[in-house]
Amino acid sequence: MKIRKTVPIMLMSVLLVISAACASPQSQQTQGPSLDHVNITMGFRPDIQFSPLYVMIEEGFAEEEGIEIEITHLPETEAVQLVGVDELQFAIVSGEQVLLARAQGLPVVYVMAWWQDYPVAVAAPTGSGIERPSDLEGKRIGIPGLYGASYIGFRALLTSGNLTEDDVQLDVIGYTQVEALSQGMEEAVVVYANNEPIQLAKLGFPVDVIRVADYVHLASNGLITNEKTLRENPDLVRRMVAAFSQGVAATIENPEHALEVSKLYVDGLDAADQSVQLGILETSVEFWKSENLGQSDKSAWENMQQVLLDMGLLETPLDLEQAYTNEYVD
Numbered sequence: 001m002k003i004r005k006t007v008p009i010m011l012m013s014v015l016l017v018i019s020a021a022c023a024s025p026q027s028q029q030t031q032g033p034s035l036d037h038v039n040i041t042m043g044f045r046p047d048i049q050f051s052p053l054y055v056m057i058e059e060g061f062a063e064e065e066g067i068e069i070e071i072t073h074l075p076e077t078e079a080v081q082l083v084g085v086d087e088l089q090f091a092i093v094s095g096e097q098v099l100l101a102r103a104q105g106l107p108v109v110y111v112m113a114w115w116q117d118y119p120v121a122v123a124a125p126t127g128s129g130i131e132r133p134s135d136l137e138g139k140r141i142g143i144p145g146l147y148g149a150s151y152i153g154f155r156a157l158l159t160s161g162n163l164t165e166d167d168v169q170l171d172v173i174g175y176t177q178v179e180a181l182s183q184g185m186e187e188a189v190v191v192y193a194n195n196e197p198i199q200l201a202k203l204g205f206p207v208d209v210i211r212v213a214d215y216v217h218l219a220s221n222g223l224i225t226n227e228k229t230l231r232e233n234p235d236l237v238r239r240m241v242a243a244f245s246q247g248v249a250a251t252i253e254n255p256e257h258a259l260e261v262s263k264l265y266v267d268g269l270d271a272a273d274q275s276v277q278l279g280i281l282e283t284s285v286e287f288w289k290s291e292n293l294g295q296s297d298k299s300a301w302e303n304m305q306q307v308l309l310d311m312g313l314l315e316t317p318l319d320l321e322q323a324y325t326n327e328y329v330d
Helices: 009-022 025-029 048-060 076-084 095-103 148-160 177-180 196-204 229-233 234-253 256-263 274-288 298-311
Strands: 034-044 067-073 091-092 108-113 122-127 139-144 167-174 188-192 206-211 222-227
Touching: 009 298, 025 034, 034 076, 034 234, 048 067, 048 076, 048 167, 048 234, 048 256, 067 234, 076 091, 076 095, 076 108, 076 222, 076 234, 095 177, 095 206, 095 298, 108 229, 108 234, 122 148, 122 196, 139 148, 139 177, 148 188, 177 196, 177 222, 188 196, 196 206, 206 234, 222 229, 222 234, 229 234, 234 256
Parallel strands: 034 067, 034 091, 139 167, 139 188
Antiparallel strands: 091 222, 108 222, 122 188, 122 206
């Protein structure tokens, strides 16, 4: 069973009554085993970058593992809170959110590394001379906000260039990086390396990209659950990781097919520039590839914790072995 949209409760009740009335005893007896319903939440809206989840559903990987998937969209901070209090069992969040949540006493656990490297970067016009972190000194830089993965990644880049926020001029510009840079309002912008640079190139505005991943290895987006689910239903976690891993692997293998599948879930995707969307997906895939698909790297978590300590977002180090596990990754 594949769930994409929520059916109104009254209509659903009518359909269930009709279905029950029309079903013969024989058909009821031959129904397959029931599926475990899982609500998984991720970023604020459907997007091509979430294609592995769409592929996981449409290719039947979840159903093969006995799981029925419902997708919802919430900001990361809300998602991690809901998983932490066991109102949701699974979510896709970035590594820093896991550590910040655990510091607040929320027992969330990262069980599968989807993104093997942090996708945050700084983009500047080609030829501007901004090619490495140290070149950011004294520059006017647009950033979506002083929070979240963009801010964490940017601070990590500054540190790698022996700079602090006092050495740059930061402008909070929301998600207007493409316009701000192409129209000359900023000298550089904080972006996702798999997104805005592709859009800028399509506009005929080439950029140099300073990727966080080229300077520091940080824990990035992945699948989380909570300690209660791990304790009471570890088999569900294992099956969820297996299904999602297959979705990621299939998307890596065939991004073009994943793009077509995503059109069932992302409104307006079929009308968007297909070369841009495929470029975003193919660039994203490069951040997912790994010889050990889904496994977390200890050093990525140690580096992430150090960034948060340096920023003052963590007061004391955490027990990282409680924050993530590779036990459920095959």
